[in-house]
Amino acid sequence: MAAYVASLSPGPRIPDAEQYSTAGLTAEQIARGGELFRTNCSACHNIEGRGGALPNGSYAPSLMNTSGKHIYEAMRTGPQQMPVFASGTMTDQDVKAIIGYLNATHAQPSDGGFALGGIGPVSEGLWGWIIGVGACVLAAIWLARKGTRSR
Numbered sequence: 001m002a003a004y005v006a007s008l009s010p011g012p013r014i015p016d017a018e019q020y021s022t023a024g025l026t027a028e029q030i031a032r033g034g035e036l037f038r039t040n041c042s043a044c045h046n047i048e049g050r051g052g053a054l055p056n057g058s059y060a061p062s063l064m065n066t067s068g069k070h071i072y073e074a075m076r077t078g079p080q081q082m083p084v085f086a087s088g089t090m091t092d093q094d095v096k097a098i099i100g101y102l103n104a105t106h107a108q109p110s111d112g113g114f115a116l117g118g119i120g121p122v123s124e125g126l127w128g129w130i131i132g133v134g135a136c137v138l139a140a141i142w143l144a145r146k147g148t149r150s151r
């Protein structure tokens with residue numbers, strides 16, 4: 001059925017495994033994939049590919065569990081508000097680098113402690129505000145209660 005539907009339109013065909021395989025990517029190529037991702041994708045999908053909100057109630061989905069094949073297809077077809085990244089703009093090598101970057105990022109342990117959803121400064125700021133400032137307020141109350149003047 002998929003083959004029949006594919007035969008109806010001139011869109012790009014289903015990629016071969018070697019078009020999106022990340023085997024043999026060097027650390028430099030993965031770093032370049034990170035640059036490409038930050039330049040072209042992070043505005044919608046967040047810096048780590050965790051997804052994000054877009055205008056008019058739509059959103060760019062998280063890419064945490066997205067397969068290489070799916071990423072390749074999304075870039076070549078541009079679903080919904082996502083722009084098309086044709087092979088003239090992004091070569092297969094660039095797509096592979098991006099997939100390699102996403103895989104590497106998602107395999108990375110969170111050495112800095114809690115990732116807090118990895119969605120950036122909002123959750124980190126909220127955490128800092130509630131826990132950090134909250135602790136200062138509690139300490140101030142505690143000190144004021146123990147102080148001589150309060151007796």
Ligand code: HEC
Nearest residue numbers: 040041044059060061066070071074079080081082083085
């Ligand atoms: C203008 C915002 C925008 C940009 C830029 C963008 N995307 Fe998307 N992307 C979307 C939206 C919106 C969807 C959801 C489309 C849908 O639901 O049909 C999507 C869907 C996807 C999907 C399919 C995910 C799934 O689970 O179905 C992948 C993979 C993807 N994008 C990868 C990328 C990559 C890689 C780049 C950079 C080269 C990129 N996107 C750039 C908005 C964007």
